[in-house]
Amino acid sequence: MTLSIERQERIEAEAADWLAALDAGRADVATFEAWRASDPAHALAFIRMNAVWRDLDRLRGGRSAHEPADAAAPPIMAASRMPLPRRTALKAAFGMAGALAAGGAVFVASQAAAHTVETAVGERRRFYVADHTCLDLNTGGRLRWWLAEGQLEVELERGELALDLPQGTQPCTLHVGAARFSLGPGRFNVRLRAGDVVDLATIAGKAWVLPLHGRSETALVAERRKLVVTDGKQQGQPLSDGDIQALSAWQEGEILFDGQPLTEAIVEYNRYLPAPIELARADMGQVRLGGRFLTNDPSEFLKALRLNFGIRAEVRRDRIVLSS
Template identity: 25%
Template sequence: MNHASLSAAELDAITDAAAHWCMRLHAEDCTAAERTAFEQWRSAHPLHAEEYQAMREIWATADHLPRPELAPVVPFPVKPAARSRALRHYAAAAAITLLALPAGAWIGWEEGWLPNSYEHFESSTAMSQVTLGDGSQVELNLGTELRFMNFKDERRVTLVKGEAFFKVQHDSQHPFVVRAGSGQTKVTGTQFNVWKYQDQVKVTLVEGSVLVTSDASDTGSGYRLGPGMQAVYHKGDYEPILSQTYAHDTSLAWRNGKLILDNVTLDQALPLINRYLEKPLRLADGSTGHVRISGIYNTTEVKRLISNLPKVLPVYLTQDKQGNTVLNRIALPPAKG
């Protein structure tokens, strides 16, 4: 199968997800909803099933490995120096064996490609605050999912979806990296926000400094942000777009449970609205996207906002074949003359 269209960051994310699902499906508290979500993930792309099968095989192997009292050495069929896709299989899957084997002085840990801890966090209908294994504090917006792995040479977070505010525990020798979409944000200790919607990512820095790149595979470069700056990138961008936030920027209003739309077009508002909806709101055409909207809304009541839009904007609602709500602009009458 040709996977040339997928970036290194996307391949890593799939391997990471496969390891996560392998652990969850073997856990006693795995729910029916999680199993349904797994089936949806596995069928979404042929590579998902391929990666998951590799994880199952390694899980089965780990089950038969001896459990010595001394720290074990786990043999890998790929040399540590070879950073091939096969190595990603074994490096990610080795995290699974942490459940089956005692912790110790792993060869993988010493080489820097095996984490010594793995954590998964998810918020659905309520915001939450969590503490990562390194002591860093994270606030999760509604509908957010992230994973944390601690490697010898870096602390790594994968923001699967949603939005999170990070207060990173300072460690100059142990960088903190957040992977989101096609890029990543790298820090040693600071406060910043990362929002991911589809293939768009926005990083907002509050305190300290961060290094942002739109291509996570290019680890040797990036753009440094200072406090009050933002970086936005999409998949395929050569570099992120940098900007300075204004005095009344509303990017972090979600931390107070608010969605603030300050005279923005519906084109700009939809990504901010859709992150709180199970089914995305759509625009009928380009002219509808030019309609402007303002207002302050509770993030837990965004569904009510949709039904009220025709009361405050020149639009009406329809549904497409997928059951998504569609906004249609009401045409203005022709000018008399």
């Protein structure tokens, strides 16, 4: 059925408003998805408007057509109206795009606006995106997320992330370092370590390692398995109940040690502390310890070292020095 000119203009204006709000990080994603799904004309208008917007950005020397725009945080506010000059330019370009499409040109929608989330040292952020997927970003982390054709894509740029995808959700594509995964419904923990080493743990559910660099194989990461990816090489291992408890402890503001050397324990603890812990002598680091401690308060950890191993802590302005 042919749309009336008045209705077509209204839909184009709404698509322009949504695109501006998404790009600025002001849109409510659930409301936007409901608007787009309510009428095929809405979806088509948004796809075409999105393509035109990217073309305008390229002409201005801005982002490439395949790079999502950054926004400060996940959208939580209703969309506001686009300023008239920008909106007028978009509508004019949209009209030209329609003429090109009638002549056989094909428009491909690129990624909608991406949203950047960061955490400071010692901070953790938990939030919900898309279809009630929960993302929990650990200390000193940074990620970007966006919707591509209605499916969630997440890129972990640094740090550690827990993902909880409820039953019935579409697969999520996860980009971490040089690795790429497809996650089904379930619970996952992923960490990007130094040297682009990627740890992916499937606590519940299944994940698939997606092919890169022309490879055709897709590897399955089964439930209760951990996959370590280093320089494209994959090494898997099972997860015990203790492993899962240790992986999940940070989501409760805790850190769990089970026989690790003190050097490793300090590296883990320092991820959460603005004033890092240091050893006065390297040979002290071979002490092995266990216990559950608070990530934002090392006082009980330091007390355990003193009582069990005679290791004293000197708290200075910018660090904590351990000596015996």
